[in-house]
Amino acid sequence: MNVVLNKSCTFTDQQQLSEEFMTGYADQCHLLVAVDCIIFGYDGEKLKLLVIKRAIEPVKDRWSLMGGFVRQDEGLEDAAKRILFELTGLHDIYLEQLATYGVSDRDPIERTISVAYFALIDINKYRQQINDKFHAEWYNLKDVPQLIFDHDQMVRDAISKLRYRAAIEPILFELLPKKFTIPQLQVLYEEVYDTRVDNRNFVRKITASGLLIKQDQKDKSGSKKGAFYFKLGKPRHTAQFQFINLLSKAH
Amino acid sequence: MNVVLNKSCTFTDQQQLSEEFMTGYADQCHLLVAVDCIIFGYDGEKLKLLVIKRAIEPVKDRWSLMGGFVRQDEGLEDAAKRILFELTGLHDIYLEQLATYGVSDRDPIERTISVAYFALIDINKYRQQINDKFHAEWYNLKDVPQLIFDHDQMVRDAISKLRYRAAIEPILFELLPKKFTIPQLQVLYEEVYDTRVDNRNFVRKITASGLLIKQDQKDKSGSKKGAFYFKLGKPRHTAQFQFINLLSKAH
């Protein structure tokens, strides 16, 4: 594999910190900048991750996050949106910057900085469209195969951040359809935090938030009795509710 | 000002996403990658921010965060540590990645990605050493002057993240000396969250955490009676205590 060294990088050790502020940034080191997407999905039962199977060398046939390079006049988030669209065909997906990975040897081909974003999508909305060429596949979070480079670490960090954020803001609703049931919601929390939750306490707290609006219809698919649909009252992000204590363990 | 366009960037619109996985990353776009540091300090009374006055064109005499470019074989965090050391002479500073800023026009000179880190340091430990050349200055957080580029936004984001993190982990102790007093600690929380706190409730909660170890000596500098010193018992980060409800407003 051929390592491409950037011609315009003529860094020397005498370089001063203040060089940034010389006229222009000539002779500074330019690096490859990639974006990788950790795409979470929920189908009403399992929390899943979308990964792609590399069809091309190098690391052919290994699993990977969806990623790509940032273009010259493209913002980071724009790049992430573009990549998500190319993979899923979806617009307006919940997208949040996770972290940037920049250890110098993280990519064996060439030194690359990767800005990781995580996305939350309702799996049922996603219908594999143009994207057979990416060999995309949903895996249950627990069964995700080993990924290339530092992508495993990215996924761990993404879960950690997801838990973190979901404890403070109601972002998990991004994983659900407009209408969802309480059991679906509860299982989602159980999946995200990898724990069982006491149903009665869960309902008490979630209703105390005042976020949910009960619908007349029921979802009959999951049980004989059926479960009432709810929808989110306030716009998904405005609600400032503490979800921290939503999890009281089931016994 | 001369805009330096990277010679090795020969991106075309026909470029495929999967190009990342061709043999090597030839002809991909390389970008400038900078690191900027949001440096918080506390002197026992005020939460402060360290900024530098640009001595050189362009944007001469404007205030700025401390930053620099990432070098070819240098990790992102290594770059941040190097910059921090060059400015403060300090090693082993608490450093956390904040976010990466990559809107394509954020830097008027040349398209630059900036990875922002925030640092927490005990001001009294910091003695301006080699660094007169940077014209560094501590400002009370409320009085920080306007900064260049998107640095104001970075500072706002850093405060937001600091509050966020401090609500879950005891990171604010990084801003204090080894031995500190309860009043110092309380004022620190008040500064970070920009609110007054009820002293009795604060003490109850902070002692309930079991983190603090009371010392025999008192700090006599602040009052006639003096305030007992405490130190942090457990290593600063291991403690997993919920600091969320540490703030009950004073009336």
Place this chain on the structure above:
DNA sequence: TTATTAAACGTTATATTGACATTTAATAAT
């Protein structure tokens, strides 16, 4: 009509929280 299944609902004891005032330890002033 009965059995089955998952959804929906309620109570109580305990722990946590917010609101609120007084006492204490040291120094400074008389």
Place this chain on the structure above:
DNA sequence: ATTATTAAATGTCAATATAACGTTTAATAA
């Protein structure tokens, strides 16, 4: 020596939130 001053340190109680726990209900299947 006594008193004044200042900030530190401490305690109580009512209200709220929490965790733990079992029973009833609505629908379908047998």
